Each structure stands twice: as C-alpha cells, then as structure tokens.
C-alpha cells in the first residue's frame with residue numbers, strides 16, 4: 375500500500391487452551407485426531423511453490439505406536455536441492471522489493487490461520503507424529519509458533535525504525551538490506567515452533583530460505599508450509615525440502631549463494647556445519663551469518679531454604695515434560711543432603727502418579743521418545759548408571775520398545791558430581807541428583823558452573839534472598855536463561871528471550887530483535903543537501 379506508514383499491531387501472547395473435559399475445544403481436537411489417523415498423508419517437497427515427488431519415500435510413524443503409519447514423505451535428492459537453491463535465488467529479487475508491511479501481513483495472516491482454522495489439525499499432527507501430549511503440543515505448534523510470527527514482525531519494525539541522527543543539511547539513513555544469498559534453515563525434531571521460526575525469521579527480514587525439516591517432524595512442518603502459502607507467501611521464498619542431512623548439507627554449504635545458517639540442534643551437528651562452512655569460506659559471495667542454538671545440561675540448584683513442594687513440582691515438570699526432550703530440560707539437580715533425605719518420600723510419591731502412554735489418552739503426562747536411535751541412546755545412559763558402582767537408580771529405569779519407544783521417568787543419584795550423567799546431554803527423561811554437603815552451598819555453586827560444557831538454562835530454588843543473590847552471581851555464565859524459583863523450561867516469546875552461550879550456541883535469542891538483526895546487512899546512506907562547491911576549508915583562505 376503506497377503512501378501509508380502503518381504500525382504493526384502490538385503483539386500479545388497467544389492464549390493457551392486447556393482442553394478440559396466437556397469443552398468444545400476438546401471435542402474439536404478429538405475429531406482432528408481421528409481425522410489424521412484415518413487418512414494416509416502424502417507429503418511432497420515444495421520448491422518454487424510447486425509440489426514435487428521423488429523416488430525416495432519415508433514412512434511417518436507414531437513414536438508411541440510404531441506400527442501406525444500416518445503417511446509418507448518424499449525425500450529430496452541432489453537435483454531437487456539444486457532446484458530449490460535456484461528457486462530461492464529467483465524469488466529473491468521480488469521478495470526483497472516488497473514493502474515491509476505487505477511482507478508482515480503474510481505472517482500475521484499465517485498466525486491467525488494457525489490460531490483459528492488450523493489449530494486442531496496442527497495439534498493433532500504434532501501429538502501423533504512427534505508424540506506430545508495435548509498441553510505440550512498446544513504450547514509449541516500453536517502458541518509459540520504464533521508468538522514467533524506476531525512478535526518477530528514487530529521486532530522487524532523496531533529494527534527498521536532505528537535510524538541514525540541527521541544534522542542540519544544532511545539526511546542519514548540506514549537501509550536494512552537482506553543478506554546477499556539465501557538462508558539455510560535446519561531445525562531439530564522436538565519443537566514445531568522452532569521448525570517454523572527458523573525459515574520465517576530471516577524471511578521476515580526480506581531473505582529467502584531453504585528449509586530442511588527434521589525427518590521425524592516433517593508432518594506438522596509441511597502443514598505450516600501450506601499455511602504460509604495460504605497466507606500469501608510468494609513461490610520460492612521458502613522452499614520446503616525434506617532431505618537427508620548429509621546430502622543437503624554438502625550441496626548447500628558448497629553453494630556460492632549460501633549466506634546464512636539458521637540452525638537448532640545438537641552441539642555435534644552444529645560444530646560439523648561450522649567447520650564445513652569454514653572450509654568453504656572463500657567460495658561465498660559474503661561471509662555467512664551463522665546462528666545456532668544447540669544442547670544443554672540444565673540444572674536446578676536447591677538451597678536449604680527452598681520451598682520443597684515447588685521444588686518437587688519444578689523437578690518433575692522440568693525433567694519429564696515431553697519426555698525430557700527439551701534442550702532446556704532439567705537433567706542435573708544439586709540438593710543439600712539433609713533436604714534430600716527429608717524430600718525423598720514426597721518426591722517418590724509424586725513420581726508414582728506419572729502416567730505414560732499414547733497422547734490420544736489425555737490423562738497421560740508422558741508419551742514416547744522420538745525414535746529407535748533416541749531410545750537406544752537414552753537406554754545406554756540408564757544401563758551405564760545401573761551398572762556403575764558410583765550411582766543408583768532412585769526411580770524408574772525401565773525401557774520398553776515393544777509398542778512404542780517408552781522410557782520410564784528415571785532418577786539417578788550419585789556422589790560423584792562429574793558422573794557421566796551429570797555432564798553429558800542425554801535428551802530423554804533422565805535426571806541425576808547430586809546431594810551436596812549442607813555447609814558447601816557456595817562451593818557447590820562453583821562446581822555446578824564448571825561441570826558441563828553447556829550454558830543454556832538453570833534455576834535456583836531458595837527463599838533466602840542472600841542465597842538467591844549469590845547463586846545469580848556465581849552462575850552468571852552457566853545459563854543464558856536463568857530462573858529464580860521456577861523450572862528452567864517453558865520460555866515464552868516476548869517474555870524470556872531464549873538461548874544460551876558456551877557449547878549451547880551463539881545465543882542470538884530466538885524470537886527477539888537480537889535474532890532478527892542477524893538476518894540483515896545494513897547499508898548507511900548519507901545525503902548532503904547543499905554540497906560544498908570548493909575543496910578549500912575556511913582556515914585556508916588568505917586575509
């Protein structure tokens with residue numbers, strides 16, 4: 375729209391539905407679940423706006439019942455990947471020229487479609503294909519994804535509005551250009567919101583993207599791609615390319631037009647990508663932007679003044695929601711020995727109330743872990759603890775893959791603060807306790823800070839203000855998201871910008887202005903209204 379400088383609406387967080395018994399939302403969701411189960415979906419690549427099928431298909435199965443096949447998706451080969459890069463580069467010129475408000479309208483519309491027309495279908499595909507209970511699905515694939523879209527366009531507006539000063543006679547402007555090339559978006563399996571945010575954040579800033587969804591989260595990602603198309607996203611701006619990581623990675627990173635990586639996933643994969651990019655560095659038109667959020671070894675640290683009931687609730691939710699498959703999940707707990715002895719009975723009693731099974735049964739708190747590889751990895755950590763004389767299993771420990779990939783919520787206790795499960799990311803429902811000497815609070819804080827390579831999330835539980843202050847100070851670099859008397863999961867867009875440093879990533883805070891600014895390459899433009907006509911300065915004039 376010409377001659378109109380309209381403001382982006384002020385975003386508010388999408389309300390979370392509770393799907394309580396007897397609500398119409400619950401009925402709608404139940405019928406969406408039935409619908410998804412009764413059909414076999416066929417998911418094509420979407421390149422340049424066109425659906426493309428290949429020779430290679432992969433089954434989409436329910437992790438909680440692996441004999442249920444929800445459908446199939448097609449996997450890209452080299453030809454399709456090259457076509458996707460070409461399509462992105464073709465779409466680039468027009469997309470960058472579209473007025474920001476027109477671009478923003480597309481994402482605001484997509485958010486509205488998600489909030490209304492597609493809410494139940496999106497929840498159903500997420501619950502069934504990545505095994506999330508209704509609450510975990512709702513806060514992820516609906517609310518957080520909507521928040522990313524609505525808040526990011528507002529942050530983009532703030533960036534564009536940020537302009538330099540202009541003294542009399544001059545007009546200085548800052549043009550926020552997109553990057554010179556395309557952005558490669560590579561998400562993990564565990565959050566549909568992250569999958570949707572990784573391509574859209576750069577695209578909101580005028581970039582184009584190649585989006586490779588995680589193999590186990592193709593279904594809800596595809597649905598989001600269709601929503602973006604319905605909202606008016608022009609062809610080729612985002613190219614949806616399910617593919618094997620190594621096949622697509624090699625081609626993209628050796629492409630001259632590669633200008634940015636927007637990644638979320640493991641530390642190991644990110645390091646591999648960074649090294650590959652470094653090896654190709656002289657091939658690129660421009661230095662690529664590398665934004666990556668990776669793993670965590672997140673902690674709860676209890677002081678002896680902590681409120682035990684809220685501590686127990688936080689440990690159970692923080693460790694076992696979504697089967698501990700959150701980068702933010704609690705996986706180590708520091709607790710004073712005396713408190714540990716008195717808290718155990720109540721803790722075990724609460725743990726025994728956890729129900730595990732299919733997400734279709736709304737009474738289940740936990741569901742299955744994502745796939746066989748993950749199941750085997752988590753089981754190997756539990757077996758290691760079972761066989762070690764440095765640790766004992768306080769709760770759980772059983773794994774069963776006969777119907778789905780189920781791992782019991784598992785609590786390990788150790789006296790070795792450097793025990794393997796205190797240091798390494800497991801990415802499953804396993805938490806390790808280290809009971810510390812009651813008079814070694816501060817010393818143990820330093821130990822916590824130095825125990826793991828990661829620095830993502832952490833929490834202090836204490837009523838004593840001095841203890842809170844000391845912990846906040848000592849643990850300053852241990853967590854990019856730090857919580858006081860709250861679990862270290864469940865960050866909300868616009869409220870707790872999310873990300874960590876150390877081995878947890880580049881800490882560019884997903885869903886914030888800090889992230890969006892990485893997707894622009896600014897140009898300073900100076901205009902002089904009355905330029906001098908003589909090269910000599912006044913002090914050079916003769917009397």
Ligand SMILES: NC(=O)c1ccc[n+]([C@@H]2O[C@H](COP(=O)([O-])OP(=O)(O)OC[C@H]3O[C@@H](n4cnc5c(N)ncnc54)[C@H](O)[C@@H]3O)[C@@H](O)[C@H]2O)c1
Nearest residue numbers: 561562563587588619620623639640643667668669670701
């Ligand atoms: N910090 C965060 O915000 C955050 C959020 C969610 C998950 N995570 C982390 O993600 C990990 C779990 O997710 P995951 O198992 O999907 O991670 P992963 O590293 O195995 O995979 C991440 C993505 O990278 C792709 N990939 C792998 N090798 C590739 C290559 N050579 N080229 C291109 N793509 C390639 C995968 O297919 C997948 O899409 C955990 O470590 C978790 O902590 C971090």
Ligand SMILES: N[C@@H](CCC=O)C(=O)O
Nearest residue numbers: 700701702863864865872
């Ligand atoms: N942002 C999410 C974690 C994302 C990683 O898996 C949280 O705060 O719990």
